[in-house]
Amino acid sequence: MKKFIIFLLLLAGCGYTLKNIKETPYKTVFIPTFVNKISIQEDSSSYRMYYRGLEIELEDVINTRFRYDGNVLPVSRAEDADIIIKGVILDYDKDALRYASDEDVDEYRIRIRTEVELLKEDEQIWKEQISGESTYLTTGSNAKSETEAVRDVLQDLSRSIIDRVLGDW
Numbered sequence: 001m002k003k004f005i006i007f008l009l010l011l012a013g014c015g016y017t018l019k020n021i022k023e024t025p026y027k028t029v030f031i032p033t034f035v036n037k038i039s040i041q042e043d044s045s046s047y048r049m050y051y052r053g054l055e056i057e058l059e060d061v062i063n064t065r066f067r068y069d070g071n072v073l074p075v076s077r078a079e080d081a082d083i084i085i086k087g088v089i090l091d092y093d094k095d096a097l098r099y100a101s102d103e104d105v106d107e108y109r110i111r112i113r114t115e116v117e118l119l120k121e122d123e124q125i126w127k128e129q130i131s132g133e134s135t136y137l138t139t140g141s142n143a144k145s146e147t148e149a150v151r152d153v154l155q156d157l158s159r160s161i162i163d164r165v166l167g168d169w
Contacts, residue, residue, distance in 0.1 A: 024072055028083075038091065062161060065158040072165070083118060085118055132160055
């Protein structure tokens with residue numbers, strides 16, 4: 001009898017799923033590569049800079065996050081999509097947060113600001129600025145490289161974009 005109950009529990013499973021509980025009216029999304037409008041000519045006292053290949057990395061991270069969520073799946077052609085997410089990368093800011101006694105920077109914050117637009121059949125549903133950010137240490141056991149920190153920022157940014165897209169339903 002005990003084995004039978006264990007068998008039924010295993011058969012039933014725990015009901016865990018990666019999908020969002022709320023159903024969305026759309027099933028597919030097309031995400032063209034974001035346009036990188038960060039100027040490489042701009043001189044500034046802050047650490048604003050151009051990060052090569054940022055738009056390609058962002059596209060990959062957003063597509064991966066949509067696949068992980070599972071509600072709306074990315075497609076490779078706009079004609080096959082229910083909705084389209086277009087975007088522009090506006091800024092890449094790197095600010096010093098904390099200094100060591102010798103005036104070296106111990107901690108930075110990276111912020112990427114985008115303008116994102118959601119379209120359905122060439123009609124704009126919404127358009128707004130969405131940012132992602134992360135901090136990272138340059139020394140010690142929790143130190144990261146700038147490249148690792150950028151990946152964290154892109155994860156944060158993709159989560160915000162997808163929450164905004166799926167939050168309407």
